[in-house]
Each structure stands twice: as C-alpha cells, then as structure tokens.
Amino acid sequence: MPQPSANDNHRTNALMVVIPKRSVESTEAFASPSLCVDTAIPAYELKFLLSEDQAAGIMERASGRLAPDPHADPELGNAYRTLSLYCDTPQYDVFRGLGSFGRRKHRLRRYGNAPWMYLERKSKWGDRVKKRRTRIDNGELAFFAQTMSALTWPGHWFHRHLVRRCLGPVCRIAYERVALVGESMDGPLRLTFDRRIRGVFTNEWNLDAFEGGLPILADHVVCEFKYRGFLPTLFKEIIHALQLPPCPVSKFRSFMRAVLRGANIPVCPTAPVLGKQECSTHVSGDGRAADV
Numbered sequence: 119m120p121q122p123s124a125n126d127n128h129r130t131n132a133l134m135v136v137i138p139k140r141s142v143e144s145t146e147a148f149a150s151p152s153l154c155v156d157t158a159i160p161a162y163e164l165k166f167l168l169s170e171d172q173a174a175g176i177m178e179r180a181s182g183r184l185a186p187d188p189h190a191d192p193e194l195g196n197a198y199r200t201l202s203l204y205c206d207t208p209q210y211d212v213f214r215g216l217g218s219f220g221r222r223k224h225r226l227r228r229y230g231n232a233p234w235m236y237l238e239r240k241s242k243w244g245d246r247v248k249k250r251r252t253r254i255d256n257g258e259l260a261f262f263a264q265t266m267s268a269l270t271w272p273g274h275w276f277h278r279h280l281v282r283r284c285l286g287p288v289c290r291i292a293y294e295r296v297a298l299v300g301e302s303m304d305g306p307l308r309l310t311f312d313r314r315i316r317g318v319f320t321n322e323w324n325l326d327a328f329e330g331g332l333p334i335l336a337d338h339v340v341c342e343f344k345y346r347g348f349l350p351t352l353f354k355e356i357i358h359a360l361q362l363p364p365c366p367v368s369k370f371r372s373f374m375r376a377v378l379r380g381a382n383i384p385v386c387p388t389a390p391v392l393g394k395q396e397c398s399t400h401v402s403g404d405g406r407a408a409d410v
Contacts (some may be wrong), residue, residue: 121186150249150344159304162245164343167365172338173311179356180298187297189229197294202227203325204370205285213374223370224276224285228325237276250285252276262323290328291317291369304347312340317373334372370401
C-alpha cells in the first residue's frame with residue numbers, strides 16, 4: 119500500500135501556520151482549497167473511511183494546530199448540516215463513471231437553513247481537484263425546471279451545463295460535517311469529518327431538509343484532507359502515525375449503489391467500487407484517492 123512520503127512527486131510542505139478562530143473575518147477565506155481562484159498551485163483531496171476511534175485520533179493530533187470552521191455549531195458538537203442535490207443522466211452515466219461523466223459531478227448544496235444555496239461543479243484530472251461554485255437564492259431553484267435561462271443570471275453557466283449533458287436531479291444526500299481549517303505555505307487547508315450520512319432518491323428540484331432517508335456508510339466517518347500544492351506536514355504526520363490507507367469513498371456513489379443494487383446497472387470498470395475490501399486497491403501512485 120503506497121503512502122505519501124517526502125520522496126513523492128508532491129513533496130511535503132514543511133510549514134504550518136495556525137489560524138485562530140478569533141481572526142476569522144470572512145468565511146470565504148476558509149472555503150475548500152479547490153475553490154481558490156488562483157489555479158497556479160493545484161488542489162488535492164485525500165479521503166479516508168474511518169472508525170470513530172480513528173477519527174478521534176486525528177482530532178487529537180490536529181487539536182491546537184487547526185481552528186474550528188466558522189460555521190461550527192456548538193449545539194451540534196461543532197458540526198454543521200450539509201444537504202446536497204446530485205445530478206445524473208437518465209442512464210446514470212455519472213454514477214457509472216462513463217467518459218467525462220466520471221470526472222465531473224454537478225450538485226447543488228445548502229448549509230443548514232440558509233436562504234441561499236451553491237451551484238457546484240467538481241472536476242478531477244488525475245490527482246487534481248477543482249471546483250466552480252456560484253451562490254443563488256433558494257427561490258431561484260425553480261429556474262432549473264426550464265430548458266433555458268437568462269444569460270445575465272449568475273447560475274446560467276451551471277444550467278447550460280446541465281442541459282447540454284442531459285443532467286437532472288437523482289438524489290439528495292444529507293450529513294453533519296465537522297471541519298477544521300488552517301493554512302500552509304501553499305494556501306488554505308481543511309480537515310473534515312462527515313457523519314450520519316443518509317439519502318433519498320428524487321427527480322425533483324428540491325433542497326429542503328428531509329427526515330429519515332437511507333443511511334449509508336453507517337458506523338463510519340468519512341474524513342478528507344484538503345490542501346494545495348505539497349502535502350502539509352500535519353497531514354503527513356497523521357497518515358503515518360495512524361497508518362491510514364486513503365480510500366476512494368463517495369457518498370453519492372455509495373447511495374446510488376445501494377438504491378440501484380437490484381436494477382442491474384453496469385458500472386464502468388474504472389469507477390471506484392466501495393467497501394472495506396476495496397479501499398486499498400484504488401489509490402494512485404502517490405497515495406491519493408482516485409474518486410471525486
């Protein structure tokens with residue numbers, strides 16, 4: 119099982135600068151590294167499927183070196199609620215990982231009870247991750263039921279992509295996320311833990327919170343290391359100290375696989391197959407997870 123090391127193509131970043139919570143003035147400064155406008159330094163994401171004990175071990179090592187995300191809610195154990203609406207074709211080409219559909223995901227995301235949401239396209243080339251995101255008001259969600267949108271609408275680019283690729287809503291995924299933030303010499307970094315993940319199948323443009331749903335990845339914590347440039351020292355230390363194998367886990371594909379299990383939907387051989395047995399077999403040469 120290859121592990122990131124100082125000899126990898128992406129060298130270790132030796133400098134870690136902690137950002138105290140009291141210095142937070144703009145939450146945009148703590149967004150995912152893959153949202154940075156400056157693309158000269160590539161962004162990466164490492165994913166892990168953890169037990170609660172492993173997650174606690176990571177939190178202990180990160181304590182005092184990273185700060186809580188400004189969205190943290192003490193009543194939720196410093197987590198915040200996240201709800202995503204994922205899009206796919208009628209043939210489930212995104213889920214199946216066919217061609218360019220396997221390299222991009224289009225989703226709408228809402229945090230808590232916010233009166234706005236984000237339109238997001240997540241792209242992946244090899245180990246690199248890049249996101250394009252636009253905020254719209256919740257009332258504008260109805261525009262997606264139309265075949266055309268105004269050129270002046272901020273969400274036009276996203277709507278155009280959906281129409282061209284025949285993408286529509288297929289599922290809503292909800293979970294609670296704990297996030298820690300900091301900065302390395304290459305830019306912002308994030309450490310996230312996702313729990314209580316559940317989903318519902320849908321064909322409606324709806325991002326309202328829902329009760330119940332199908333639990334997925336139960337008794338596990340989905341953890342992500344997000345950074346730009348070289349692997350930060352803190353992340354390198356955690357990986358080696360806890361002997362963590364990166365795992366290509368996808369909340370979207372985990373849910374879709376569960377609900378389509380009896381539908382005999384073929385999956386592209388290059389699309390990650392999730393599960394404990396397969397976690398160590400879908401990792402690139404430098405130890406980075408291969409899924410988006």
